[in-house]
Amino acid sequence: MSEDFDHPDIVLEPHGPMLVRGASTIRDAEGTLHSVDRPVVALCRCDKSSRLPWCDGTHKVIPRRRTS
Amino acid sequence: MPKPRGPLSEWVVARLADSGAHPVGAAPLAHVTDDEAIALWSLHELSYRGFEDASDDAERDPEVLVVRHGLERALEQRLRARWDHAGTDVPEPAGVPDALEALVAADDGPSLADHVRRRADTDQVLEMLRQRSVYQLKEADPTTWVVPRLPTRAKAALMELQFDEYGGGNPNRLHAHLFAKGLESVGLRSEYGAYVDDALPETLELNNALSMFGMQRRLRGAAMGHLAAFEMTSSIPARKIAQGLGRLGLEGAMVGYYDEHVEADAVHEQLAARDICGTLAEDEPDQVGEILFGAFTCLDLESRVATALFDAWGVER
Numbered sequence: 001m002s003e004d005f006d007h008p009d010i011v012l013e014p015h016g017p018m019l020v021r022g023a024s025t026i027r028d029a030e031g032t033l034h035s036v037d038r039p040v041v042a043l044c045r046c047d048k049s050s051r052l053p054w055c056d057g058t059h060k061v062i063p064r065r066r067t068s
Numbered sequence: 069m070p071k072p073r074g075p076l077s078e079w080v081v082a083r084l085a086d087s088g089a090h091p092v093g094a095a096p097l098a099h100v101t102d103d104e105a106i107a108l109w110s111l112h113e114l115s116y117r118g119f120e121d122a123s124d125d126a127e128r129d130p131e132v133l134v135v136r137h138g139l140e141r142a143l144e145q146r147l148r149a150r151w152d153h154a155g156t157d158v159p160e161p162a163g164v165p166d167a168l169e170a171l172v173a174a175d176d177g178p179s180l181a182d183h184v185r186r187r188a189d190t191d192q193v194l195e196m197l198r199q200r201s202v203y204q205l206k207e208a209d210p211t212t213w214v215v216p217r218l219p220t221r222a223k224a225a226l227m228e229l230q231f232d233e234y235g236g237g238n239p240n241r242l243h244a245h246l247f248a249k250g251l252e253s254v255g256l257r258s259e260y261g262a263y264v265d266d267a268l269p270e271t272l273e274l275n276n277a278l279s280m281f282g283m284q285r286r287l288r289g290a291a292m293g294h295l296a297a298f299e300m301t302s303s304i305p306a307r308k309i310a311q312g313l314g315r316l317g318l319e320g321a322m323v324g325y326y327d328e329h330v331e332a333d334a335v336h337e338q339l340a341a342r343d344i345c346g347t348l349a350e351d352e353p354d355q356v357g358e359i360l361f362g363a364f365t366c367l368d369l370e371s372r373v374a375t376a377l378f379d380a381w382g383v384e385r
Contacts, residue, residue, distance in 0.1 A: 005221055013338050037241070038232050042334040050307065055334040057303035060173075 015064055017042035017055035028053040069119045070110055070264045074103025076135075080110050083132060084122035095135045105272035108139040109264070112279040116206055117260055140280050144287075147277060150368055151361045158357045161349035165341045168293070171363050172300045177371025178378055178385040181305030184312035192381055193316060197256060198263040199271045199373065203278065204247040205260050208233035210282035211295050217288045218344075219351040225343035226292070229299075229336050243328070250322030254313075270376040274369040281362060289355030292348055293362025296340040301367070302333035 011019040020026070020041050026034045034053060042055035049056045069085070072078040076098035083095075098104040113119065114127040126132055159167045184193055208230055215226055235241030248258035257263070267275075281291035306329035313323050349356045378385050 007224075011338075013342070016338060017334060019335065019338055038236060038332065038335070039228060040232070040335050040339070042331070042338060051330065054331045055303075056307055056330045057334050057337070060304070 012045070013042075016059060017045055019043075026053055069121055070106050070261075072103075073106045074098055074100055076103045077107040077110065080107045080132075080135065083129075084110065084114070084119065084126045086123060095131075101273075102269045104139055104142070105269045105276060106264075106267075108136065108143065108276045109267075109272045111136040111139070112276060112283070113261070115279075115283060116209060140284075143273070143276055143280060147365050147368075148361065151364050154364055154368075156360060156364060158360060161353045161356055162346075164349040164356060164359055165346045167360060168296050168300065168341050168345060168363055171360065172297055172367065175301070175367045175371070177367060178374045179305070179308075180374045180377065181308035181312075183378070183383065185308035185315070186312070187383075188312060188316075190316050190318070192377075192383075193312065193318065194254065194256060195380075196377060197251065197254065197322070198266050199268060199377065201247070201251060201256070201263050202261075202267050202271055202275050205244055205258075205262075207244040207247060209244075210278040211291060213282040214288050214291045217285045218292075218348060221347035221351065222292065222344050225339050225347065226295075229295075229339045229344070232332055232336065241328075243325075243332075246321070246325045246328060250320075250325040253321035254318050268373065268376050268380075270369070270373045274373055277365055277369055281365075287358070287362075289348065289352070289358025290362030290365065292340070292345050292355075293359035293364075294366040295362075296337070296345045296359070297363035297366035299333050299336040299340045301370070303330050303337065306330045306333060 009021045013019060020043060021039065023036045023041060026036060026041070026043065028034060029052070043053050044055045044059075046059040046062055048058045048062055050058065069081050070077070072081050075096040079095045098107065110119075111132060114122065114132075118124070118127070123129075156171065157167075180196055184196065188196075211226070212230055215223055215230070218226060231237070233243050235243070235245070239245060251258040251262075278291075278294065281287045281294055306326045310323050310326035310330070313319070313326065345359050349359060375385065
């Protein structure tokens with residue numbers, strides 16, 4: 001039988017952003033409302049993005065914290 | 069059609085323009101890789117938008133297909149020899165996203181984006197945009213060929229990514245269209261294929277590899293690995309290029325194009341590495357090596373284009 005697959009609306013990427021599917025607006029930490037015009041957005045989790053609340057890939061150049 | 073660069077591309081251009089009956093004869097050998105590259109580029113183009121001055125049924129002309137097959141085989145052998153030479157370890161399927169990340173992190177090729185951000189002059193930036201336009205005016209199209217060849221999860225994820233590339237259904241947001249508007253904003257021509265005659269052999273090889281990966285089912289893993297590496301090396305460079313354009317006073321639609329890619333590709337790289345390549349590797353474990361071969365090839369060809377431009381400009385890398 002064909003299986004059902006996981007397809008979460010929100011995904012926390014390891015050492016990466018939070019992917020959000022199907023959102024139409026996002027409120028950032030300053031209270032500003034941003035409209036969303038793409039099917040999936042990546043929200044910054046490292047707080048170092050140059051265009052918050054969106055991820056701009058900057059997390060990749062930040063040294064990672066030890067996890068073990 | 070493009071200007072021929074040697075006997076082989078002369079044969080191709082004449083053959084494609086000819087709609088009548090003709091005797092079967094062997095195509096001449098190319099003397100230089102430039103000739104081979106423009107010949108294969110022209111043959112691939114028949115499967116995209118074609119040429120006004122080419123016969124409309126040339127795409128499936130058996131003699132033309134024989135030449136295309138021979139050129140693709142030579143290109144693939146060359147790309148695989150470079151990959152073999154790199155000697156990268158091939159992981160278990162579950163390790164594919166991390167292996168892609170490691171491959172990208174280890175890439176030490178010269179960076180056009182760094183140069184554009186800090187030092188490039190306007191002529192150099194315009195030259196880079198002309199070279200990029202060969203692909204960017206059909207951005208995402210070579211990858212779309214792969215959709216029907218993928219298992220369920222990778223197929224859905226690729227469509228999620230491609231839908232964004234195509235503007236979510238809004239033609240004004242289609243990435244190739246944004247690039248065309250960007251070209252016009254910096255005073256360059258925006259019609260499809262405008263700068264093919266200026267394309268360096270390295271630019272043509274990059275485009276030919278992308279089309280070949282996209283159009284052959286056997287090479288689907290390489291196509292998806294290429295996509296992942298491309299997306300994983302896009303958002304930070306896009307930001308640098310946008311900064312460089314601003315530094316040179318080239319404000320407007322081209323900055324908008326690169327700004328769009330900062331945000332879009334931060335999403336796409338996650339989708340490409342995990343939801344596309346990660347699930348493809350799980351569902352078809354024999355594709356693991358192919359995915360990494362495609363990713364390596366993306367980085368290698370981008371590096372060759374950058375090297376060729378730096379050499380032409382006399383810039384130290």
